[in-house]
Amino acid sequence: MMFGQIWSEPVAEIACYYISGSPPCWTVMLALEAKGLAYEARRLDNGKGEQKGEAFLAVNPRGTVPVLVFDGLVVRETNAILAFLDALEPDPPLFGTALPHTAAIWQTVEETEARLRTPIGSVTRPIFRGRTAEMRDQIDTAIVQVRDVLDELEAGLAGASYLVGETLSAADLAVYPAIMQLMRGATRDGAEVLDLKVAPLAEHYPGIAAWAGRVEALPGYDQAYPPHWRKGP
Ligand SMILES: N[C@@H](CCC(=O)N[C@@H](CS)C(=O)NCC(=O)O)C(=O)O
Known part of the structure; x- marks a missing residue:
């Protein structure tokens, strides 16, 4: 038994391998939930290095x-x-239906990766590792x-409910987990001395906070929430 559970018997047509708290994994699980697709969430223990097992x-x-595994087909990235997933289940469309909308969604998805992922990691990693002073x-x-x-x-959300227009798209699913990772770091004990000016989100970025609330109200949100972030009873 390699991971502490037997995965040789699929319980759903779709399996999603993930690490709890990983923003890109959260993005994919939010997409599965948004589309109402049944899937088996297969959690890997990062602490044990299971992703490199x-x-x-x-x-x-690549480890x-x-x-995502669909009927034997492996999709990574x-x-x-x-x-x-959008091709598998077009409803609701995550990449729009009209060309300008599709272009704007892809642009936001790609820009997020390029502009947010590395700096958010540079802020949160030292906080999570207790190395804020030297970093x-x-x-x-x-x-x-x-x-x-x-x-x-924040400026964009002044005129729209979601990052690209009035409906949920892949842009929201890509950006939301990254921002939540930032907030998790920014609200850790000891982070207040860093004066990050991002938390509480509602105080610094009320439009983003309201948008985050809309994402959090989506059906399936709780199922996709990182298990190790959940508060105990
Ligand atoms: N470009 C990849 C990035 C994937 C990635 O870096 N995943 C991290 C989790 S956030 C990971 O697997 N880390 C474990 C490792 O590299 O050992 C994607 O978007 O899928």
Whole structure:
């Protein structure tokens, strides 16, 4: 038994391999929930390095998550999975139906990866590892980059319910988990001295906070929520 559970017997046509708290994994699971697709969530223990274990490398030789398996077909890379899911189940469309909308959604999805992922990691990693003092310069530089993007998102949300227009799209699913990772770091004990100016979100970015509330009200939101972030009873 490689992962502490037997996965050889699929319980659903779709399996999603994930690490709890990984923003791209959360994105994919939110997409599965948004589309109402039944799937088996197969959690890998990052702490034990299960994503680099022999059994998972047989699924994805890169040893990364998220990975989606549909009827024996393995799809890796978050955006490839999102596009695949949209082709598999077009309702609701995550990449729009009109050309300008589709273009704007892809642009936001790609820009998020390029502009938010690295600086958010540069802010949160030292916080999670208790290394804020020695990494202070890195954090101070990265949070400015993050806030530049948040300022733009806040301005855009002044005129729209979602990041690209009035309906949920892949852009929201890509950006939301990244921002929640930032908030998790920013609200950790000890982070207040960093003066990140992002938490509470409603105080610094009310438009983003309201949008986050809309994402959180989506059916299936709770099922996709990272298990190790859940508060105990
Ligand atoms: N570009 C990839 C990035 C995947 C990625 O970096 N996943 C991280 C989790 S956030 C991972 O698998 N980390 C574990 C490792 O590299 O060992 C995607 O979007 O799917």
